[in-house]
Amino acid sequence: MATISELRVHRGRRAEAWLLVLAWAIAVLARGLVDYHADFLELDELGWYALGAAGLAAVLHVALRVLAPDSDQVVLPTVLGLIGVSLAEIRRLDFAYADRGRDTDFGDSQIGWVLLGALAFIVVLVVIRDHRVLRRFTYTAGILGIILYLLPAVPGLGREINGAKIWIGIGSHSLQPGEFAKILLVVFFAGYLQTNRDALALAGPKFLGMRLPRMRDMGPLAVMFAAALLIMIDQRDLGAALLFFGIFIGMVYVATQRVSWVVIGLVMFIVGAVAAGIAFPHVGARYDAWLHAMDPDVYSSGRSEQLVRGLFGMASGGLFGTGLGNGRPDLVPYAESDFIIASLGEELGLTGLMAILTLYVILVQRAMRTAIGVRDGFGKLLSAGLGFAITLQVFIIVGGVTRLIPLTGLTTPFLAYGGSSMLANWIVVALILRISDQARRPAVRAEAKPETTPAARRRPDLEEEPAE
Incomplete structure (x- = not known):
C-alpha cells in the first residue's frame, strides 16, 4: 500500500508532466x-x-525526477514556457531583419544556447547533491564573484557595447561575466549572513522604532556599496550596480528582518547614484536620456532613440498586440536582446506581456516558497537570494524599457538573446530545484540541535546548522 508521501510524489510528477x-x-x-x-x-x-x-x-523531466525527485513541479514548465516564447520571437526577428537585407541567425544560435544551458542544468544537479556543501566555499565564491564583475574593467579584455562596458571578449565572441558573478555572490552572501546574523540582527541602538546596526557591523554594507558604485562608474551601467546591491540588501533583510538595513541601503544607493550622475558625464548622460527621452535634441543625438522607438512599438501593440509576425519590432535597435520585452509587447500586447510577467511571478514565488520550506538557514538565504536575483533583473530591464528607471544593459532571464544569460539562469534554476528537493523531502532526519542562540530562539527557521 502506497504511503501518503509516495502518493504526493506521484501526483506531483503527473502534474509536472501535464504542465x-x-x-x-x-x-x-x-x-x-x-x-x-x-x-x-x-x-x-x-x-x-x-x-x-x-x-x-x-529528458529534463526524467533527469529531474531521478536527480531531484522531490523538487518543485512548477519551476521547469515555467522556464520552458518562457524559452518557447523567446525562441519564437527571436526567430521572428530573424525574418524581419532578412527583409531589410540583414542576415542573422539569432534563432538557431539561441537554440544552441538553450541546449547547452539544459546540459549545465543537469550537470549542476549531478555535481551538487546537497546545497549545503556550497557553504564551504563562502569566501571563495565572494572573491571570484567580485573578480568576475570587475573583469570588463581590464584593459584589452573589456568590450563596450551600446554604451555599457559589461562584456569581455573571447576571440570573436563576447561573454557577460556579471551573469555568473551574481550566482557566486548570492552563495557568498548566504554563507556570510548565516554566520553573522546574530550581530546584524540583535545589536545596535534604536532610532524611530528601527534598530540601527552598529558602526563595526556596517563594514560589509560599506564594502558592497563601494563595489556597486565602482561598477556603475567604470562599466557605465546603473543596472548591474542596482542588481548587485539590491541582492545584498534583500538577503540582509531576510536574515535579520530589520527594516533599518533596507532603509540605510536604499539611502546609500540613491545618494551614490545621484553623486555619480553629477560627477561623471557618462553616468549623467544615462539619466539625461531617461528624464528627457522625448526631447528633440536628446532624441536626435541618438541617446534616447532606442528607448523612444521601444515605447512607440509597445503603444502600437495596444491591449492584444499586432500578432506574432505582424508587428515591426525590428525597427528598435537590439530588439532581440535588450528590448525583447518591447518586441513582445508590440506583438502580444499588454495582455501577452502581463502573461509573461506572471510566469516570472510564479518562478520567483516558487523560489521564495522553497526558502520558507527548507530546514537550514543557508538554504533559506540561498533560495531567497536567487529569487531576488531573478526579480531584480526582470524589474530593472522592464523598468528601463518602460522608462520607469534609467535604461541598462541587463538581459531578461530566459527571454533575451544571449548565451551568458541563458547559461547562468539555467544554473540558477538548477540550484533552486536542488534546494527545493531538500525542502520537500520527507523529514526522516535526526532531531535538530537545541536552540542556543538568541537569534535561533527568535527565528528558529534560521537556526544555524553544524559546519560542514
Whole structure:
C-alpha cells in the first residue's frame, strides 16, 4: 500500500508532466504562428522542431525526477514556457531583419544556447547533491564573484557595447561575466549572513522604532556599496550596480528582518547614484536620456532613440498586440536582446506581456516558497537570494524599457538573446530545484540541535546548522 508521501510524489510528477505538455504546446504554436505570418511555414520543419522540443522536455523531466525527485513541479514548465516564447520571437526577428537585407541567425544560435544551458542544468544537479556543501566555499565564491564583475574593467579584455562596458571578449565572441558573478555572490552572501546574523540582527541602538546596526557591523554594507558604485562608474551601467546591491540588501533583510538595513541601503544607493550622475558625464548622460527621452535634441543625438522607438512599438501593440509576425519590432535597435520585452509587447500586447510577467511571478514565488520550506538557514538565504536575483533583473530591464528607471544593459532571464544569460539562469534554476528537493523531502532526519542562540530562539527557521 502506497504511503501518503509516495502518493504526493506521484501526483506531483503527473502534474509536472501535464504542465510540460502545456509549455511544449505554447512553444510549438508560437513557432508555427511566426512561420505562417512570414510565409515560411513548412510542416515537416515544424514537426522536427516539435519533436525536438518534446525530447528536451522529456529528458529534463526524467533527469529531474531521478536527480531531484522531490523538487518543485512548477519551476521547469515555467522556464520552458518562457524559452518557447523567446525562441519564437527571436526567430521572428530573424525574418524581419532578412527583409531589410540583414542576415542573422539569432534563432538557431539561441537554440544552441538553450541546449547547452539544459546540459549545465543537469550537470549542476549531478555535481551538487546537497546545497549545503556550497557553504564551504563562502569566501571563495565572494572573491571570484567580485573578480568576475570587475573583469570588463581590464584593459584589452573589456568590450563596450551600446554604451555599457559589461562584456569581455573571447576571440570573436563576447561573454557577460556579471551573469555568473551574481550566482557566486548570492552563495557568498548566504554563507556570510548565516554566520553573522546574530550581530546584524540583535545589536545596535534604536532610532524611530528601527534598530540601527552598529558602526563595526556596517563594514560589509560599506564594502558592497563601494563595489556597486565602482561598477556603475567604470562599466557605465546603473543596472548591474542596482542588481548587485539590491541582492545584498534583500538577503540582509531576510536574515535579520530589520527594516533599518533596507532603509540605510536604499539611502546609500540613491545618494551614490545621484553623486555619480553629477560627477561623471557618462553616468549623467544615462539619466539625461531617461528624464528627457522625448526631447528633440536628446532624441536626435541618438541617446534616447532606442528607448523612444521601444515605447512607440509597445503603444502600437495596444491591449492584444499586432500578432506574432505582424508587428515591426525590428525597427528598435537590439530588439532581440535588450528590448525583447518591447518586441513582445508590440506583438502580444499588454495582455501577452502581463502573461509573461506572471510566469516570472510564479518562478520567483516558487523560489521564495522553497526558502520558507527548507530546514537550514543557508538554504533559506540561498533560495531567497536567487529569487531576488531573478526579480531584480526582470524589474530593472522592464523598468528601463518602460522608462520607469534609467535604461541598462541587463538581459531578461530566459527571454533575451544571449548565451551568458541563458547559461547562468539555467544554473540558477538548477540550484533552486536542488534546494527545493531538500525542502520537500520527507523529514526522516535526526532531531535538530537545541536552540542556543538568541537569534535561533527568535527565528528558529534560521537556526544555524553544524559546519560542514
